[in-house]
Amino acid sequence: MAETDQAPRAAWTRYVRAQDFVWLLLFAALAVFGPEHTPVALSLLACLAAFQVAESKIPALDTERGGVISAAIKLILTYLLIGYTHGINSSYYIILLFPVMSAATTLGLIGTIVVTLLACAEYLSFLLFVDWSVQYIPREEVNELLLRVVSLPVVAFLTLELAEANRNRARNYQAVAEQLASANASLREAEAAVRRADRLAALGQLTAGLAHELRNPLTTMRTSAEMLNKQLPAANEMARELAGYIGSEVDRTNSLITRFLEFARPLKLRLEAADVTACLERAVAQAERHSPPLGVSFFRNYSPDVRPFSFDAELMERVFYNLVINAAQASQKKGTVTVKTRPVDGEVEISVIDRGVGIEPKDLESIFNPFFTTKPDGVGLGLAIVSKIVDEHGGHILVESRPGEGSVFLVYLPARQTQ
Numbered sequence: 001m002a003e004t005d006q007a008p009r010a011a012w013t014r015y016v017r018a019q020d021f022v023w024l025l026l027f028a029a030l031a032v033f034g035p036e037h038t039p040v041a042l043s044l045l046a047c048l049a050a051f052q053v054a055e056s057k058i059p060a061l062d063t064e065r066g067g068v069i070s071a072a073i074k075l076i077l078t079y080l081l082i083g084y085t086h087g088i089n090s091s092y093y094i095i096l097l098f099p100v101m102s103a104a105t106t107l108g109l110i111g112t113i114v115v116t117l118l119a120c121a122e123y124l125s126f127l128l129f130v131d132w133s134v135q136y137i138p139r140e141e142v143n144e145l146l147l148r149v150v151s152l153p154v155v156a157f158l159t160l161e162l163a164e165a166n167r168n169r170a171r172n173y174q175a176v177a178e179q180l181a182s183a184n185a186s187l188r189e190a191e192a193a194v195r196r197a198d199r200l201a202a203l204g205q206l207t208a209g210l211a212h213e214l215r216n217p218l219t220t221m222r223t224s225a226e227m228l229n230k231q232l233p234a235a236n237e238m239a240r241e242l243a244g245y246i247g248s249e250v251d252r253t254n255s256l257i258t259r260f261l262e263f264a265r266p267l268k269l270r271l272e273a274a275d276v277t278a279c280l281e282r283a284v285a286q287a288e289r290h291s292p293p294l295g296v297s298f299f300r301n302y303s304p305d306v307r308p309f310s311f312d313a314e315l316m317e318r319v320f321y322n323l324v325i326n327a328a329q330a331s332q333k334k335g336t337v338t339v340k341t342r343p344v345d346g347e348v349e350i351s352v353i354d355r356g357v358g359i360e361p362k363d364l365e366s367i368f369n370p371f372f373t374t375k376p377d378g379v380g381l382g383l384a385i386v387s388k389i390v391d392e393h394g395g396h397i398l399v400e401s402r403p404g405e406g407s408v409f410l411v412y413l414p415a416r417q418t419q
Contacts, residue, residue: 067106087126283320330356
C-alpha cells in the first residue's frame with residue numbers, strides 16, 4: 001500500500017511545490033496592499049503570478065533560450081504594470097526583481113548583466129514621461145530613486161553567486177556519484193576476478209591430484225589392452241576390436257588428463273620481445289586450416305602503431321587460436337570473424353569479433369570457469385586456460401556479447417619491454 005501511495009504523491013509534487021504558495025502569497029499581498037486596485041493592474045498582477053508559478057512546469061522554458069524568453073515576458077509585464085501605476089513613482093518597482101532573479105538563476109553572468117541593465121533602463125525610462133516644466137524630483141527622492149536602481153544589480157549579483165554555488169555543488173555531487181559508480185563497477189569486476197581466481201586455484205589443486213591418481217590405472221589398462229591384443233587369436237575379431245576400443249579410449253582419457261594438468265600446473269612464462277601481429281597471424285592461419293567446412297572468412301585489422309613488446313609468443317598464440325576458432329564455430333556459415341589490434345593507455349588491445357549466436361547473460365560470468373561449456377562435446381577448459389595465460393602475463397580479458405548478435409572478446413596485455 002505504501003508503494004502505491006508513493007507514486008501518486010511523487011507525481012503530485014512535480015506539479016505543486018511549496019514555493020508556488022509563497023509566490024501566490026506574495027502576489028496576493030501586492031494585489032491587496034498595492035497602490036492600485038483597478039481591473040487592469042490586478043489583471044497584470046494575475047498574469048505575472050500565473051507565469052511565475054507555471055514557469056518551472058514548462059519544459060521549453062527550462063533551457064537557455066527558454067530563460068531568455070521568460071525574462072523578456074517578465075520585463076514586458078513589469079513595464080506595463082509600472083507604467084500603468086504612476087511610472088517612476090510606482091510602488092510596484094520591486095517586481096523588477098523577478099526578471100533579474102530569473103536571469104541570474106538560468107542565464108549565467110552575461111545574461112544576468114544584460115537583463116539587469118534592461119531592467120534598470122526600463123525603470124529609468126519612465127523619467128522620459130515626466131513633465132519637467134511643472135514637476136521636479138526633490139533631493140531626498142533622488143536618493144530613493146538611486147537606491148531603487150542600485151538594488152537591482154546588487155540582488156542580481158547575490159542571486160547569481162548563490163545560483164553558481166548551487167550549480168558547482170550539483171556538479172561536484174554528480175562527479176562524486178560518477179566516481180562512486182565507476183568504483184563500484186571496478187569493485188564488482190575485482191570481486192568477480194577474485195572469485196574466479198579462487199575457483200581456479202581450488203579446482204586446479206583438485207585436478208592435479210585427481211589427474212596423478214588416474215594416470216597409474218590408465219597406464220595399467222593401456223598395457224593390459226596391448227598385451228591382450230597380442231595374445232588374442234586372429235580369428236577372434238570382436239575381442240581384438242574391443243581391445244582396440246579400450247586402448248583408444250585410454251588414449252583419449254590420457255589426453256584429457258594432460259589438458260587438466262596443463263590447467264593445474266603453474267605456468268613458466270618465457271618473456272621475449274615479439275610481434276603480436278605475427279603471433280595473431282599464425283593463430284588465424286591455423287584456424288583457417290582447421291575451419292574450412294564452416295566457410296568463415298577472417299578479416300584482419302592490425303594497427304601499425306602496435307610495436308613489439310614482451311610476452312610469451314607460444315602461449316599467446318594458443319590463446320589467440322582458441323579465441324579465433326571459438327569465434328569461427330560460433331559464427332553462421334559464411335560468416336565473418338574480425339581480428340583487431342590497437343594500443344590503449346600503455347596496453348595492447350586484441351579484439352576477436354564474431355556475429356554469431358552470442359552468449360546468454362546468465363553464462364557471461366561463468367565462461368572462464370573450468371569445466372563450464374555450452375558445447376555438446378566440449379570439456380570446458382579452453383577459455384579457463386586462456387584466462388589463466390592472460391592473467392599470468394599481467395593482462396586481463398573481457399567479453400561483450402548479446403544473444404543472436406555475436407560476441408567480442410577483448411584481450412589486454414601490458415606493452416612492457418624486456419630489460
